[in-house]
Amino acid sequence: MAEMGNYLDGDVAAELRSHIETHLAHCRTCQVIYDSSRKTLQIVTESGSFDLPEAAARPIAESVMVRIRGQRIESRKAQ
């Protein structure tokens, strides 16, 4: 179970991987968990959730620039 994360990311050494695959071949519970975890990952990564709405992006940028133009950074580089 602890190695599930690495296995999902394709990040396990060959020996451990074959060990996991052998286990998955005969353990129904783990197989279901692995399969649904993989699908979860796919759904989450492709969902585009928590996307900043376009309408909000411009005002944020403008407001930031207005505020920083009143400031100077403490620059370590010579001008």
Added chain:
Amino acid sequence: MSYLREVEVGASFPPFTTFREYFGHVPNLFRAQTILPRVIEAEAGLASAVLYSRHALSQLSKERMMLALAAAQGNIYCVTARHQLLGLLGVAEDDLGQWIADYRQAGLSAADTALLDFALKLATEGPAVSRDDVQRAVAEGWNDETILESVLIAAWSNFRRTLAAGLGPAPEFEPVSIPAARLTRSPDLPRRDDATRRSGPYLRAPKCTPADSPAFALLREEFGFVPNLFRAQTLRPDTIEAESRAFRDLLFTGDVLARIRKEFILLAVSAANRNTYCVAVHTEILATLGVPAADADQIAMDHRQARLTVADRALLDFAVKLAAEPSTFGAGDIEGLRGQGFSEEQILEAVVMTAFATFLNTVQMGLGAEPDFAPRQLFQPAASKRVHLLAEEARPTEGNPLTDPDAEAVTRVQSGDVDAFEDLVNRHSRRVYRTLVGILGNPEEACDAVQETFLKAFRHLGDFQGRSRFSTWLVSIAHDTGIELLRSRKPVQSLDDERFESEEGFRPQQVRAWTDNPEQLYSKAETQALVEASVMKLPAKYRVVLVLRDMEHLSIEETAAALGLGIPALKARLLRGRLMVREALAPHFGRSVKGGAA
């Protein structure tokens, strides 16, 4: 006269006046476009800036360059035009013949030959051009202004060549034949290993801001930022002006082809020309137009496999063929688009966009403008050796200055160019927002916190030393900002608030099998809502890791660095978070629910 229908325009149509002044007549290349006068206006502006007005090179040198390039590309229409003009300037027929056949045997000075070599290589083998080629020209005594002018001429030559292939204009004079056995590529010169490439544009480029340049202001207005491609040309503000007008007349209009279709053309043609800089820019622009990065990537890699309508696919077939194989392009291809239901104006606009894309690609390859965004990992080089120009690891190692696409902008801001900071804001506000929503769970609070994050980053920019990528540093600031806000909101709850104390304590409860294609069970919006709700159920410490790793696709190293976690702790939290989301989603995706894929 040409493949497309032509109409009369008024006797005093300004671009035609410009052409008459320069050539003595109006070339058929432009007459062929009269059904859409605004494209001719854009072209006249570019031609004036790049070729007709006097800057570093004499008219003779420029025309000779155009002639040699057109000959190398087998472009009879353009060779004929240049030949005529040079004859009027007093050049002897023998010389002209020699320049067409092989300028290297024409008794030109070493310096002139070197400049022609450079322009030829850029026009015909753009992706292979490197700083070395520019250095060779510099070594022959050419200054940056002249080299820039040569880059622009090479780009203009490619523009004309693409236009001519796409429109099929008849030569105005007796066609000049091009000897079969002519020099078609630049002489072989020792190639440097690309791993030693220095970064940065090849030529001097004085700083310029949107405040001093209306052209920059327009570009920023329309794109959200000023691409480095234009920042690299500031020795010639008139050209940037002409280019931005061309964008205005060609790209930012939607009355003939939709803006998004034109962006598709720019993307696909840039990919065909193997220009990773332009591919990355147009992918980002398409994202702002609502096209997911995965779709844009597919268009760039092979548009035939992309999710496009039949008409869009035909449009891109057309554009890519025109760009990649102009010598085999012909009336049949025009007819093909007509058959797909495209109007004459649309076909013309497609030709012009393809030519303009090629122009921009050539300029970028000649100037070495730095990427505005991380390159898309797309191209496999013909040899298996990785070339720096073409591909980078999807998640480069930390701390390597060559792989931080923000390094240049950061340096500019640190040196006092405050406006450059806006580029950084535009590039990263989505990621910062997502990080903060992950921590705070509240969109309005997250928006405020985004601003605070950028302000903090700006104030402390003097402390950033490039030991990590800028975006990693920025995410860590976002994280800190979010945590502070969370703590001030609920003093008792900390990010380490544990309901599940140990690894062993968390056992997956849901063990029913899932349906085969869960992503098809619900609409995109419904799925998104489900995911957001499920992720929001997580304790913040798992949520933020999941958001950064699985939604923002930061590497394990970047995520760990941004959050100040050790990698084992990070992996543990990530696993826990994913399992918990799985639990929350399971009731919606189990096999007996909804009985099968949509």
